[in-house]
Amino acid sequence: MSGSEREEARRAGGPGGARDVIAIDGGAGTGKTTSAARTAERLGFTYIDSGAVYRAIAVALRAEGILDPDDARVEGAVRSLPIELRPEPGRFRVFLGARELTGELRTPEISRLSSQLAVRPEVRVRVRALLREAAVRGSLVVEGRDIGTVVFPDAVLKVHLHAALPVRAERRQADLRRQGIDMPAGEVSRDLEERDRRDSTRADSPLRQAEGALVLDTSRCS
Ligand code: DC
Numbered sequence: 001m002s003g004s005e006r007e008e009a010r011r012a013g014g015p016g017g018a019r020d021v022i023a024i025d026g027g028a029g030t031g032k033t034t035s036a037a038r039t040a041e042r043l044g045f046t047y048i049d050s051g052a053v054y055r056a057i058a059v060a061l062r063a064e065g066i067l068d069p070d071d072a073r074v075e076g077a078v079r080s081l082p083i084e085l086r087p088e089p090g091r092f093r094v095f096l097g098a099r100e101l102t103g104e105l106r107t108p109e110i111s112r113l114s115s116q117l118a119v120r121p122e123v124r125v126r127v128r129a130l131l132r133e134a135a136v137r138g139s140l141v142v143e144g145r146d147i148g149t150v151v152f153p154d155a156v157l158k159v160h161l162h163a164a165l166p167v168r169a170e171r172r173q174a175d176l177r178r179q180g181i182d183m184p185a186g187e188v189s190r191d192l193e194e195r196d197r198r199d200s201t202r203a204d205s206p207l208r209q210a211e212g213a214l215v216l217d218t219s220r221c222s
Contacts, residue, residue, distance in 0.1 A: 020045070020139040023148035026161030027196050027207065028111070029168030031218040035161065036143035040090065043141070047091040048134060050144035050151070051114070053127045055105040056083055056094045058114040069116035078126050085134050092134055106179055108191060115195045118145075119202040145199050148210030158213040167219045168192055 022045065024036045033049060040047035060081050066073055085092040094101050104110070117123050124146075131142060131151050144151070148158035163171075169189040176183050200207040209215065 019135050019137075021135055021147075021152040021155040022141045022157045022159070023152050023155040023210065023213075024141065024143045024159045024161065025145055025147050025149070025207065025210065025213070026163075027145075027168065027199070028192055029171045030161035030163045031171075031221060032143040032161055035159070035218075036141045037091070040141040043139075045139045045141045046087060046134075046137075048085065048131065048140055048142045049094075050127065050131055050142055050147060052094050052101075052105055053083070053085065053130060054114040054118050054123070055110050056096060056101045057081065057123060057127070058110050058117055059101055059104055060096050061117065062110070062113060067113070069113070069120065074117065074120060075122045078120075078123050081126075083126075083130065085130050087134070087137055103179065106175070107181065108176070108183060111191065111195065115198050119198065119204070121204045124204050145207040146205035148213055149208060150205040153210070158210045160209045160213040160215045162215065162217045162219075164217075164219045165189060165192065 022036075022039060022043075024032050024039070026032050036049070037047050039045070057078060060083065061067075061074065061077055064073075064077060066077060082097045084095045086095055094105075128151050131147075134140065135152070142152065148155055148160070166189070169185055169192055172192060173183060173185055173188045176188070196207075
């Protein structure tokens with residue numbers, strides 16, 4: 001990270017910065033959403049799901065017929081997407097133009113495509129800018145993969161969540177079932193492993209434990 005980018009990140013959420021940020025990172029199914037949303041509610045902070053922004057980009061590009069993450073059109077399309085994080089009491093919502101994106105973000109196809117697109121630096125730059133802009137408006141709890149390491153490296157609290165793969169797969173399978181999607185446990189597990197591998201081995205801001213993070217294993221938590 002360049003000096004000026006680090007300064008921008010500090011202003012946007014470190015101690016002495018404009019606002020406080022709590023960063024909650026970890027893989028899929030480790031309990032980030034539940035922990036982050038409840039922490040925000042208790043503290044009166046605003047919650048942001050950064051994964052939803054990557055997913056929204058995937059939905060938007062897919063709608064433009066871009067299904068290959070290496071497509072040369074990705075860079076230009078990502079730059080001009082009318083994607084927005086709108087503050088509401090308690091949480092930021094993700095909009096594409098006038099339309100809020102919700103249920104369509106959570107399909108297995110969008111999980112895969114968002115993780116593939118998240119490898120591309122131009123996608124990450126756009127999401128980072130949206131997240132830092134949001135932090136200027138108030139104190140946040142942000143969940144993701146690189147929140148404590150890159151987006152808000154001076155966050156007042158960093159948490160890294162783990163859980164055993166079978167537990168994570170079971171949670172993910174239950175999430176999908178609630179959306180009416182029935183997927184065999186083995187397939188859910190393979191998708192998770194593939195996403196973990198991609199998200200933690202990419203060159204730009206891979207998923208890894210931030211220095212000073214509080215590490216929690218949620219395998220036995222409800
Ligand atoms: O948290 P999630 O499963 O909704 O995230 C979907 C994908 O978005 C994830 O597989 C990788 C990417 N992502 C990322 O690269 N960095 C983040 N801070 C959050 C998500």
